Amino acid sequence: MKYSIFSLARAAFSGHKNWQRAWRDATPKSHYDVVVIGGGGHGLATAWFLASEYGIRNVAVLEKGWIGSGNAGRNTTIIRSNYGLPGNTGFYELSMKLWERMEQDLNYNTMVSQRGVINLYHSDAQRDAYARRGNTMRINGIDAELLDLAAVRKMMPFLNFDNARFPVQGGLLQRRGGTARHDAVVWGYAHAASALGVDIIQNCEVTGFVRDGSGKVTGVETSRGRIGAAKVGMAVAGSSSRVAAMAGMRLPIESHVLQAFVSEAIKPLIPNVMTFGAGHFYVSQSDKGGLVFGGDIDGYNSYAQRGNLPVMEDVCEGGMALMPMIGRIRLLRQWGGIMDMSMDGSPIIDKTPVDGLYLNAGWCYGGFKATPGSGLVFAHLLARDEPHKEAARFRLDRFRRGAMIDEKGQGAQPNLH
Amino acid sequence: MRIVCPFCGERELGEFTYLGDAKSARPAAGASEDEVFDYVYMRDNVAGPMSEYWYHGGGCRAWLKVARNTLTHEISSVEPAAGVGAKQAAR
Ligand SMILES: Cc1cc2nc3c(=O)[nH]c(=O)nc-3n(C[C@H](O)[C@H](O)[C@H](O)COP(=O)(O)OP(=O)(O)OC[C@H]3O[C@@H](n4cnc5c(N)ncnc54)[C@H](O)[C@@H]3O)c2cc1C
Ligand SMILES: [Zn+2]
Numbered sequence: 074m075k076y077s078i079f080s081l082a083r084a085a086f087s088g089h090k091n092w093q094r095a096w097r098d099a100t101p102k103s104h105y106d107v108v109v110i111g112g113g114g115h116g117l118a119t120a121w122f123l124a125s126e127y128g129i130r131n132v133a134v135l136e137k138g139w140i141g142s143g144n145a146g147r148n149t150t151i152i153r154s155n156y157g158l159p160g161n162t163g164f165y166e167l168s169m170k171l172w173e174r175m176e177q178d179l180n181y182n183t184m185v186s187q188r189g190v191i192n193l194y195h196s197d198a199q200r201d202a203y204a205r206r207g208n209t210m211r212i213n214g215i216d217a218e219l220l221d222l223a224a225v226r227k228m229m230p231f232l233n234f235d236n237a238r239f240p241v242q243g244g245l246l247q248r249r250g251g252t253a254r255h256d257a258v259v260w261g262y263a264h265a266a267s268a269l270g271v272d273i274i275q276n277c278e279v280t281g282f283v284r285d286g287s288g289k290v291t292g293v294e295t296s297r298g299r300i301g302a303a304k305v306g307m308a309v310a311g312s313s314s315r316v317a318a319m320a321g322m323r324l325p326i327e328s329h330v331l332q333a334f335v336s337e338a339i340k341p342l343i344p345n346v347m348t349f350g351a352g353h354f355y356v357s358q359s360d361k362g363g364l365v366f367g368g369d370i371d372g373y374n375s376y377a378q379r380g381n382l383p384v385m386e387d388v389c390e391g392g393m394a395l396m397p398m399i400g401r402i403r404l405l406r407q408w409g410g411i412m413d414m415s416m417d418g419s420p421i422i423d424k425t426p427v428d429g430l431y432l433n434a435g436w437c438y439g440g441f442k443a444t445p446g447s448g449l450v451f452a453h454l455l456a457r458d459e460p461h462k463e464a465a466r467f468r469l470d471r472f473r474r475g476a477m478i479d480e481k482g483q484g485a486q487p488n489l490h
Numbered sequence: 491m492r493i494v495c496p497f498c499g500e501r502e503l504g505e506f507t508y509l510g511d512a513k514s515a516r517p518a519a520g521a522s523e524d525e526v527f528d529y530v531y532m533r534d535n536v537a538g539p540m541s542e543y544w545y546h547g548g549g550c551r552a553w554l555k556v557a558r559n560t561l562t563h564e565i566s567s568v569e570p571a572a573g574v575g576a577k578q579a580a581r
Contacts, residue, residue, distance in 0.1 A: 314535035325531045327510070328560070373508040374560045376537050381491050381563075383504035416531050472531040485530050488508060 076180055095181075095260055096267035101274050104301035105133045107455055108293055109308055110279045110316060112136025113145035114255075114441065115433055116308035117262035117273070118448020119455070121179070124269035126449065127456035132271045133302075135295060137278035141259035144310050144440065147410035149333050149367050151346050151355065152442040153190045153250035154215055157206045160466030160478045161419060162213045167463045168446025169215075169249060175445060181261030183253050188357070189345040190250030193225065193232075193395075195239045199350050203245040210247070218246045231342060233397055239351035241395075252346060252357050258444060282320045282430070290320065290429035306431040306455050308447075311376070311411025313434035320427045324434065325416040325472050327487040330409045331370045331438045332380040334388065336402045338362030347395075354391025363405060366392060370412060370438060372488040380409040412438050418490030419478035422451055423460070423469040431455055432469060437490055491563050496570055497550040505548025512541045512555050512571075536560055543571060 074080070074093045084092055107123055109116045112134050123129040136142075152172055154165035171178075172185050194200045200219075207217035221243045226234060234241055263273050274297070283292035283299060292301035309316050311328045338361050348355040356366035368388035371380045385407065392399055415421060415435030420443065425432050433451045436443060450461035460468070466478060472485075483489040491503045511534060517525040538561055544554045553571035558564065 314533070315537050323532045323534065325533065327533050327535050328537075373558075374510070374535065374540065374542070375563065376561050377563050379563075381503050383502070386504070473527050486510075488510070 076182070096263040096273055099133070099267075099272035099274050101133065101135075101277065101295070101297050101300050102272065104292075105272070106131040106302070107304045107306060108132075108300060108302035109134045109306045110293065111143070111307065111309040111312075112140035112259075112263075112273065112275065113143045113308065113310055114141075114258055114262065114444035115145075115310070115436075115447045115451065116306075117259060117266060118444050119306060119308060119433070119451045120271045120273075121262045121266040121269070122448045122452035123456060124266055124271050127452055129456055130270040132266075133300065134266070134271065134273050135277045135279055135293070135300070136273070136275050137296070139275050140263055140273060141256055144410040144412070145259050145444075146256055147333060147408060148255055148441040149355065149357070149365050150252045150255045150441060151190065151250070151357065152185070152253055153247055153346075154442070155190065155192070155206065155210055155217065155245070155247050155250065156480060157209050158478050158480055161480065162209065162215070164446055164450070164463045164467070165442065166213065166215050167449070168443050171445035171449065172253060172442075173249075175253075175258075175261070179261040179265040181257065181264050183257040183261045184360075185253045186251045187249050188251040189246055189248045190348075191220070191225070191228070191244040191246045191345055192348045193244045193350045194242050195351040196242070200242055207245050216247055216249050218248070220244045220246055228344070229347065231398070232395055236394060239394060250346060255441060262448070279316060280319070282427075288428060290427055302429075304429055304431065304455055306433060306451060308433040308451065310413050310434070310436060310440065313413045313432070317425075317432070320425070320430055322425060322427065324432075325421075325485075326435055327374055327414050328376055329370045329372065329412050329414045329488060330375040330377065330380045331367065331412050332384055332388070332407060332409045333365070333367045334385070334404060335359070335406045336364040336366075336399070337405045339364070339402060349391045349395050352387070352391035352394065354388055354395065356392065364399065364402070370414070370488060371409075376411055378409050378411055412436070414487035414490060416472055416485040416487060417477040417479040418481055418483070418487075420447070420467050421469050422447070422454060422464045422467040424454070424458070425469065491565070493544060493546075493554070493556060493565060494568050495546050495549055495552070495554065496568060497552055498546065501546070501549055505546060506554075507545040507547050509543040509545065511536070512543045539566070
């Protein structure tokens with residue numbers, strides 16, 4: 074089914090009763106060229122790029138729940154490419170360029186909204202750090218503008234400019250950054266991949282790996298039976314260590330919970346995505362009017378998909394420092410997702426020491442923006458057996474080599490990244 | 491989540507800071523590169539009961555060893571971490 078203004082009109086005039094399914098809910102075949110574990114954004118994007126870019130169409134995506142039930146459907150939907158270190162800078166810009174053409178590529182409305190991302194600064198030292206980051210971005214051909222106080226005041230007159238402790242001094246703006254509709258991204262990739270023959274198999278939990286005499290992975294055991302595969306790719310985000318353990322591997326990853334919050338709907342207030350630089354608080358406003366916001370991870374290992382009150386308090390304090398008037402708004406919903414926090418805060422996309430098994434993990438709290446880029450470079454690795462040039466630094470052995478990509482400079486303490 | 495500190499009693503989570511898995515032990519000074527690498531970078535990332543270090547910065551400032559289930563957040567025991575505090579608590 075192809076979506077267009079005409080299909081929309083036709084469906085509208087027939088009372089929206091004749092929409093076809095966006096994608097096929099497949100049953101497993103006995104063997105695939107590539108099996109991708111995990112039906113989040115990354116797994117589905119990988120399958121689509123395998124089929125569309127690398128001509129490998131005998132592909133299955135295995136998802137233990139329903140597609141988008143993990144972090145893909147739980148994030149605060151911010152997309153940006155304002156990274157500072159070699160490796161990250163190029164990769165996230167590749168991803169940003171793919172966001173800009175995603176709706177045409179997938180024939181699906183993923184509501185990509187380049188409303189701008191602004192990081193506010195509150196001290197001279199922070200201004201200098203942001204100026205440096207902005208310059209790094211511009212040297213790499215990425216848009217960045219350093220705004221002074223007057224420009225921020227004009228753009229967001231509703232902020233608390235009288236905060237004596239953390240005065241707003243200005244901000245670093247990436248106009249091409251913004252948000253996208255997370256569920257639509259999942260469904261868009263499912264729609265486009267399914268149309269090219271990819272099998273999307275839900276309620277299919279991988280419970281083990283099938284290996285031949287040499288130790289090579291030749292398939293997976295699942296809750297829906299054994300499925301053979303020439304190659305297996307893992308894209309299971311917060312479950313990475315658990316799935317890797319089934320192949321006898323330990324990873325440089327800890328699983329942590331991150332919470333998100335939505336307020337009741339209010340009239341249009343926040344024109345962009347904005348972050349508070351003196352604490353950890355980021356916010357945008359959804360099309361329905363709710364403020365969508367978040368902050369730090371809770372900070373302790375967790376697989377529970379729910380967080381605790383201290384972080385909620387901290388996040389709300391950050392919001393109140395910037396916009397005291399939101400104290401009048403009620404919190405509507407709150408939830409948590411499980412992050413695959415890596416030892417340097419950057420992702421890992423590589424072959425593993427186990428023949429036939431490939432790893433895509435370590436996305437921390439920032440992997441939504443990476444979804445298209447991650448799909449492309451992981452598909453490249455699976456198809457060609459060599460890293461894509463924009464992912465050449467995301468190697469699994471970089472910790473041993475001392476080639477960390479540590480944006481925050483925190484060292485091997487994942488809850489601080 | 492609340493933690494019952496052996497020195498201060500039941501306190502809210504915000505008073506505590508997390509370090510991580512209490513299982514991994516710092517390798518001896520002459521240990522091989524592999525052992526040090528393993529200690530610094532690799533994790534069991536336990537799904538289930540885990541023994542871990544927490545610091546009671548908002549209270550007695552003692553390091554604690556907490557047994558907690560990472561799937562449910564249920565805490566089954568809290569004891570002073572090895573050191574001076576543990577000895578005093580035992581008295
Ligand atoms: C609250 C929150 C806010 C966030 N905000 C942002 C943001 O604003 N911007 C940003 O860039 N990123 C953000 N992120 C991070 C981002 O959501 C993740 O990094 C990204 O979604 C991870 O990739 P994924 O979509 O493939 O993961 P997931 O959607 O988690 O996909 C992994 C899938 O694997 C499945 N799976 C696990 N084990 C198995 C198994 N054994 N067999 C079969 N399937 C299995 C899971 O069910 C899951 O569906 C946020 C995350 C959270 C939780
Ligand atoms: Zn105490």
